Amino acid sequence: MSAAAVGGAGTAVGGHKRPRTEINAIGNKYKRAEVLSKLRVAKKKDRKARQETRRMMREELGDAAPPKEVRSLPPPPVSRGGLPLEDDMTGQWL
16 A cells, blocks of 8 residues: 555655545544644744745835735624614604
């Protein structure tokens, strides 16, 4: 039986090993935790590298740099706790 059939890491087209993507399929919780921690470290390293390249690009471009991306949060839900609502029909306060 091959390593991929048993549950080991598969090989990509180029022949290099790639990390396993079905983490939920790992039954051993210690091995699963180890794989997850390695995945988290790899993601953090990749994120830092992207941030660094964006920072370097902003420094090189100076004032011509594109603005930073800002994530906007959805508006808070409307509740009746703060302000009284006016009734449409009678103009009376609810």
